Amino acid sequence: MQDIAKAKKRCARVAPMLKTLAHPQRLFLLCRLARGEATVSELREASDASQSLISQHLTRMRREGLLQSRRSGNFVLYRIADPKLSALIKNMEKIFNE
Secondary structure: OHHHHHHHHHHHHHHHHHHHHOOHHHHHHHHHHOOOOEOHHHHHHHHOOOHHHHHHHHHHHHHOOOEEEEEEOOEEEEEEOOHHHHHHHHHHHHHHOO
16 A cells, blocks of 8 residues: 555656656757757757747746756756656657657
C-alpha cells in the first residue's frame, strides 16, 4: 500500500511537467536547450517564432522550474534545470526521430 502512495506522489509531481511538455513550441524549445544553453535570439532563429512568444514560453517554463537562466553581459542564457528532464528530452528525440 505504501508503494502505491509513493507512486501516486511521483505521478502528481511529474504530471505538471508533462503538461508543459505537451505544447509543441515549448517542446521544441526544450529540444534545442537539451543541446546546451541558448539566448532568446538563438531560440528565435532556431524556431522561427516571435521573440515575444518565445519569451512567454521561457518565462512559464522558468516559473515552473524547468529552466534556469543566467546573465552574461547583455544576454540572458537559458538552460534546462534538471538533468533528468534533459535526458528525457534527448531520449524522446531518439525514440521519435523518424
